[in-house]
Amino acid sequence: MKDRYQVKVEQIKQVTPQIKAFTLSSETAVDPFGAGAHLTLHLPMGDRQYSLINNPLEMTNDYQIAVKKVSANGGSHYLHEHLEVGDSVLVSGPDNYFPVHLEAQHVIFFAAGIGITPFLSMMPYLSTLGKTFELHYAVKNVESCPFYEELLKYTEQVFFYSGSREEKKKQVREALENRKIGTHVYVCGPETFMEMVVDTTRELRFPSRVVHEERFRPAAKIRNPKPFRVTVNGGDELLVKENESLLERLLDEGYPVSYACRMGICGSCEVTVCGGEVIHSDTFLTEKEKENKMLSCVSRGVGEIAINVVETNSM
Amino acid sequence: MKKALKTYRHVLIISDHVHRERAKCKQRELQNRDRFVQLKVISQLGDGTVEALLSEQPIGSALILCGEGALETERVAVSLGYARNDIYIETQQQMRAFCSQCHHITSLVTHERFVCENCRNQLEPSEHYSSYHRAHLAYPVFIESDD
Amino acid sequence: MSSKVEFPFPFTSDHYEYTNNSSPLIPARTVTVSSNYVEEVRLKRKLLEENHERCYRSLPISLESQWETLLLVFRELATYEPEHFSFKRRGNTYVFTNHLLQEEETFVYRDHSSIDFEPLDLVGRHVQEDLIVMGDRHDGLFLEAGQLCFPSNWSLTFVLGMEFKTIHTPVPAIAEFIEKVERFITRIRPNTAWERKNWSITISHKLDTPLETYSDWGKLRYHVTKENAGELVNLRVEVQRLFRLPVTNDILFSIHTYLLPLNELVANDDWLKKFYTNVKTLPQELADYKGISLYKPELLGFLEKALKRRKIER
Numbered sequence A: 001m002k003d004r005y006q007v008k009v010e011q012i013k014q015v016t017p018q019i020k021a022f023t024l025s026s027e028t029a030v031d032p033f034g035a036g037a038h039l040t041l042h043l044p045m046g047d048r049q050y051s052l053i054n055n056p057l058e059m060t061n062d063y064q065i066a067v068k069k070v071s072a073n074g075g076s077h078y079l080h081e082h083l084e085v086g087d088s089v090l091v092s093g094p095d096n097y098f099p100v101h102l103e104a105q106h107v108i109f110f111a112a113g114i115g116i117t118p119f120l121s122m123m124p125y126l127s128t129l130g131k132t133f134e135l136h137y138a139v140k141n142v143e144s145c146p147f148y149e150e151l152l153k154y155t156e157q158v159f160f161y162s163g164s165r166e167e168k169k170k171q172v173r174e175a176l177e178n179r180k181i182g183t184h185v186y187v188c189g190p191e192t193f194m195e196m197v198v199d200t201t202r203e204l205r206f207p208s209r210v211v212h213e214e215r216f217r218p219a220a221k222i223r224n225p226k227p228f229r230v231t232v233n234g235g236d237e238l239l240v241k242e243n244e245s246l247l248e249r250l251l252d253e254g255y256p257v258s259y260a261c262r263m264g265i266c267g268s269c270e271v272t273v274c275g276g277e278v279i280h281s282d283t284f285l286t287e288k289e290k291e292n293k294m295l296s297c298v299s300r301g302v303g304e305i306a307i308n309v310v311e312t313n314s315m
Numbered sequence B: 001m002k003k004a005l006k007t008y009r010h011v012l013i014i015s016d017h018v019h020r021e022r023a024k025c026k027q028r029e030l031q032n033r034d035r036f037v038q039l040k041v042i043s044q045l046g047d048g049t050v051e052a053l054l055s056e057q058p059i060g061s062a063l064i065l066c067g068e069g070a071l072e073t074e075r076v077a078v079s080l081g082y083a084r085n086d087i088y089i090e091t092q093q094q095m096r097a098f099c100s101q102c103h104h105i106t107s108l109v110t111h112e113r114f115v116c117e118n119c120r121n122q123l124e125p126s127e128h129y130s131s132y133h134r135a136h137l138a139y140p141v142f143i144e145s146d147d
Numbered sequence C: 001m002s003s004k005v006e007f008p009f010p011f012t013s014d015h016y017e018y019t020n021n022s023s024p025l026i027p028a029r030t031v032t033v034s035s036n037y038v039e040e041v042r043l044k045r046k047l048l049e050e051n052h053e054r055c056y057r058s059l060p061i062s063l064e065s066q067w068e069t070l071l072l073v074f075r076e077l078a079t080y081e082p083e084h085f086s087f088k089r090r091g092n093t094y095v096f097t098n099h100l101l102q103e104e105e106t107f108v109y110r111d112h113s114s115i116d117f118e119p120l121d122l123v124g125r126h127v128q129e130d131l132i133v134m135g136d137r138h139d140g141l142f143l144e145a146g147q148l149c150f151p152s153n154w155s156l157t158f159v160l161g162m163e164f165k166t167i168h169t170p171v172p173a174i175a176e177f178i179e180k181v182e183r184f185i186t187r188i189r190p191n192t193a194w195e196r197k198n199w200s201i202t203i204s205h206k207l208d209t210p211l212e213t214y215s216d217w218g219k220l221r222y223h224v225t226k227e228n229a230g231e232l233v234n235l236r237v238e239v240q241r242l243f244r245l246p247v248t249n250d251i252l253f254s255i256h257t258y259l260l261p262l263n264e265l266v267a268n269d270d271w272l273k274k275f276y277t278n279v280k281t282l283p284q285e286l287a288d289y290k291g292i293s294l295y296k297p298e299l300l301g302f303l304e305k306a307l308k309r310r311k312i313e314r
């Protein structure tokens, strides 16, 4: 996964009055991606993530994203009003928290509104693989819904829901009833919609591992890190300055903490927390483990904490 | 971790003729008001006739296989989308040992050293177990004088 | 380049234990072309010819990842070693040229009829690495395909279809550790590579030490003496890389095996000292697992002699 790099806007297409699709490309080869992947755009107002909508198996050195204009001063507004063909955009990725599982025999997609975007790459991908799928799509108005033309390609497999909440709920349930082994479910849309679909799969006893929502996201980097005090093994008192990590301080003091990634991913630099409040910034520890452990390369104490560092720190 | 069979709402048992009584017994044991337990008896597991039946099962169901050839049926089931943890195999067969020298699988009564039926190497079964082969790896036993 | 210059010496401290010693590799590479390229690729192909079943296994579900691996590795070779490899695309047809071997591979992407071997089996014939595809399934991480010519005492056929954690059952005291490693692997992001080194000892300069032929090469362990160790004993290092295939979301695991005869190792004071202390302090169960216990006294005797000769304090 590449860190920040520039891509060029090659094409902009007005999909609906509210939605524009952007084609981004690069002179050098861009990395391949999988269905369900997204790209992070680094915009003046901050980082924004958008699903890639092209077929990963037919990608020709370009990334396509679809952006719905939601507010007057956010990232989507910027992309809609200020970005033009030929402009450069700083991006990173692609990354994927919503991968398609190849072992599925049949896939049911549930989308609402602009939540359709990850499925725009999944549907052609599964078609290329010769796998069956269906899309259940909740929209305000069928004919003016995002990517209506696009979806007409799959008339047999697409079901539109545009009724009340109660009606939608009933339709979702009907769509999920009497499903066969090997079925996988993917959901994307507003929180309430995702909840409704996921709850229904629970009621109908779908194993949770075949129901896919956007999974874990990277932990946020701690902004404005502050200094904090650490008591180690009930003795030494150290001060971790704002511009250093706990791991660096411990290593400087000669504690034998092992480490590898320094990114909160590998879990090597774990220490035991015996007191105080910790801001966790890793993507490794489970919620349970966070109760008394921290990864010293990225996570920080608040004010004063106490930790234990064992003599040998194999995981 | 396997779930208790009692937690499934739908269970399919497939058995060969030899294990029919055992399968029936299992069916009676599991069957109750909230649980549907279907029993299918066929002449030989792994003969390829069960694919349609397997793929027709409702999502979230468990599969119990009784008889020889359960392994082939299990692999078909996995390729149809069953989670490995939802498949249970019931056989009277003893431990199976996978010869690390020639890949032949020998059925064993005890965990003791044995001679591979195929390559005649002396082998020692280990704790290393493959749920794909449903067998334990057997390492060669070194005879020190042998050079 | 001499083999010693490129040897990935694995020890960083003076004792050894199992840790997640993986670190990110930038740029993300899956293979390395070393000075033994031609010789080792020829050996791989010979082994594949003679024992295809032992050296190549796959499940049907791995095919998409196999194609992805083929494209990835050919692309990587042409990008990073342009003087030795080139890779061209015309429509959906690709041509890979291996200038070191004077060979050309032409194929249509994802068209099985366009190649003679399965994709992983084909691409593996152009690299020194063993290549393993781990499928990231909803119920775990499974070994779904592998081209394995140079294993350190394990059997590809046995582990085919097995889940990541249970593959590691024979490794002493690893249960808790390997659980965390699995979690680490599930967090690996697409298009990123991680690298770690694993080490062992091989008696004789032999890369192909599969479990299947243990009775042939294993008995050499009884022949080590203080006098012959310099020649007979090799430090074996596997440079292992994990790469998240972006399209299928599966993991490609590559293993590049290097051997260094002790006579060459002891010529480097720092290596000699580190290797000696690591072997000396190696816990009994790890020494047993790595097969070192049988000749550990002889090996230490040889190293102590070398230390003395080079006037290095222990």
Ligand code: HEM
Pocket: C018, C019, C020, C021, C022, C132, C134, C143, C153, C154, C155, C159, C164, C167, C168, C170, C171, C181, C185, C196, C198, C199, C200, C242, C251, C253, C289, C290
């Ligand atoms: C994902 C791909 C991987 C595969 C297919 C794999 C496979 C294996 C196999 C087959 C063995 C030999 C077991 C035996 O003796 O039968 C082994 C050993 C081992 N593996 Fe892995 N492994 C993988 C990744 C890892 C990673 C990422 C780590 C640690 C971060 C790891 C740590 C170990 C250790 C410590 C041993 C013992 C090695 C020794 O002491 O010589 N493995 N692995």
Ligand code: FES
Pocket: A258, A259, A260, A261, A262, A263, A264, A265, A266, A267, A268, A269, A270, A282, A284, A295, A296, A297, A298
């Ligand atoms: S060093 Fe990898 S998590 Fe801290």
Ligand SMILES: [Zn+2]
Pocket: B099, B100, B101, B102, B103, B104, B116, B117, B118, B119, B120, B121
């Ligand atoms: Zn045998």
